[in-house]
Amino acid sequence: MRVLISGASIAGPVLAYWLSRVGFEVTVVERAPALRKTGGHAIDLFRPAMEISERMGVLPRIEARATGTTVLAVNRPWSSRPARINYLKLEKMMSDRHVEIMRDDLSEIYYDAGRDDVEYVFGDQIAAISDDGDVTFRNGAPRRFDIVVGADGLHSGVRQIVFGDSFGERFLGSYISVVSVPKAVVDKIGPPFVSVMIPANTYTGQDKDVPTAAVVNYLVTSSAVSDDLAYQMTKLIFESLPELANSHVAGKEIKLETAAMGSPVPLHPGAIRYYKEKGVIK
């Protein structure tokens, strides 16, 4: 029986591994040009995921690539000192078996576990699925499958193709209210808040631009870091904006012109040097 799985992140490679083990002929199609290595975020695996990984024989590899987080530091705008939480104690409270690993490392380990018995097609995606199993692709030739599985994430392309826009929406009893915070109010409160616009149609029913207060991301470092290193780090970030934007959509929002605005902590002299060189600050 031929199975097509869309998406090669976590669910796709794990399902492909198990289906191929019991005799299915499995193809995984992933729209990224290669297995994603953008870093992703840290994922905590608890008992069920640990047991599945153990049965796949990959638990030692996962444990070897664990992030090793021991402390969570929470920076708060009202305090100059971060709140520090002992992560080892926290994870013990949550589960008796646990490991934290970056998502892309986990994906690679699951992929490696099944890649010899599974056909992986990168840089392509399903364009259409007929009722009797004909699948057409954006790039590759059409093929027939007995089962098509959508493991292509929250905004699944397979779900969209098969069920259209309406499927999957279930009211969970929560509402989002989008409230305007005028620029004058934000300016009055000051850092860390800056005034930004939520573009019209970001949320369903939001037909106008909405001004709001935002807190931008800061890269915080110690004053013990040398000026030269801080300069090089700042320079590298702004010279790598295309790569950052490719890795995460939020990267598109990072702009040199606004980089020095609204910081609640003093800028490092190394960063100041770069911003002055670029004419961002005087």
Ligand SMILES: Cc1cc2nc3c(=O)[nH]c(=O)nc-3n(C[C@H](O)[C@H](O)[C@H](O)COP(=O)(O)OP(=O)(O)OC[C@H]3O[C@@H](n4cnc5c(N)ncnc54)[C@H](O)[C@@H]3O)c2cc1C
């Ligand atoms: C900040 C953060 C922290 C999290 N922490 C945890 C945690 O601690 N523990 C935990 O269990 N989970 C955690 N999660 C959730 C976890 O990341 C997801 O549940 C998991 O990544 C889902 O895996 P997936 O394979 O279903 O989909 P995804 O990881 O979303 O992957 C979908 C894949 O499909 C591909 N794709 C998308 N569209 C198409 C298409 N049309 N055709 C082909 N391919 C396509 C994508 O490129 C991607 O490779 C966290 C998530 C976030 C954002």
